[in-house]
Amino acid sequence: MKKLIVAIDGPAGAGKSTVAKRLAHELGYTYMDTGAMYRAFAWKVMQDEIDLEDETSLRKILSETKIDLKKDNGQLRVFLDEVDITDRIRTPVLSQMASKVSTLRAVRERMVELQRAMGREGGVVVEGRDIGTIVFPKAEVKIYLDASSQERARRRFEELKAQGKGINLKETLKEMEERDRRDQEREVAPLRKAKDAVVIDSTQLDAEGVMERIMREVRNKLSPD
Numbered sequence: 047m048k049k050l051i052v053a054i055d056g057p058a059g060a061g062k063s064t065v066a067k068r069l070a071h072e073l074g075y076t077y078m079d080t081g082a083m084y085r086a087f088a089w090k091v092m093q094d095e096i097d098l099e100d101e102t103s104l105r106k107i108l109s110e111t112k113i114d115l116k117k118d119n120g121q122l123r124v125f126l127d128e129v130d131i132t133d134r135i136r137t138p139v140l141s142q143m144a145s146k147v148s149t150l151r152a153v154r155e156r157m158v159e160l161q162r163a164m165g166r167e168g169g170v171v172v173e174g175r176d177i178g179t180i181v182f183p184k185a186e187v188k189i190y191l192d193a194s195s196q197e198r199a200r201r202r203f204e205e206l207k208a209q210g211k212g213i214n215l216k217e218t219l220k221e222m223e224e225r226d227r228r229d230q231e232r233e234v235a236p237l238r239k240a241k242d243a244v245v246i247d248s249t250q251l252d253a254e255g256v257m258e259r260i261m262r263e264v265r266n267k268l269s270p271d
């Protein structure tokens with residue numbers, strides 16, 4: 047059967063990860079979390095105090111950095127230079143740092159190169175900000191998943207609370223709006239809906255509802271009649 051590329055873009059907290067994971071499972075495809083790759087590099091920038099102003103050395107560091115997404119026990123693990131850092135990258139500080147490093151052309155070029163190599167053979171569900179526009183402009187299925195900022199902040203807040211992170215809703219909303227603004231206004235590959243993307247607003251829809259909508263698109267591409 048044809049192996050599609052399913053691209054899911056949208057702002058933070060729209061529900062991309064939940065549906066992308068389920069969709070990949072349902073289709074027997076590989077799940078690619080591109081945000082985790084920016085987070086992994088942001089982690090390295092913080093650990094090694096990398097100078098982001100020096101583009102020549104930044105490019106050299108990027109070319110020598112190993113970032114791998116591996117499936118383990120049905121879960122996606124993120125490896126940076128062979129070290130599993132999955133459990134260290136889901137913090138508000140790393141979210142902001144990932145958003146900051148992702149504005150840099152050198153960083154984006156390297157990540158896009160890695161992502162294209164991973165998705166070369168199709169059979170992938172890829173979530174991010176520039177997947178349908180830049181990384182895989184020929185993806186067969188393109189989804190732009192959105193929701194109101196209040197609802198997105200509420201979901202992210204619940205997620206952080208469940209992880210035992212002490213944070214309040216107001217602070218979560220403020221950080222999220224700041225990050226969205228940066229992701230949408232950056233010069234290189236800003237978050238945009240691809241012209242041919244299907245827009246799904248998940249404010250009033252649960253993951254099941256979103257899945258149904260996307261599966262309809264997938265089935266259409268797999269057997270158009």
Ligand code: DC
Pocket residue numbers: 058080081082084085141144145148173174175176177225229
């Ligand atoms: O999806 P996420 O919240 O894990 O992403 C973290 C940051 O990484 C996000 O604020 C912007 C950046 N990012 C990006 O610029 N392009 C992508 N394809 C994915 C993430």
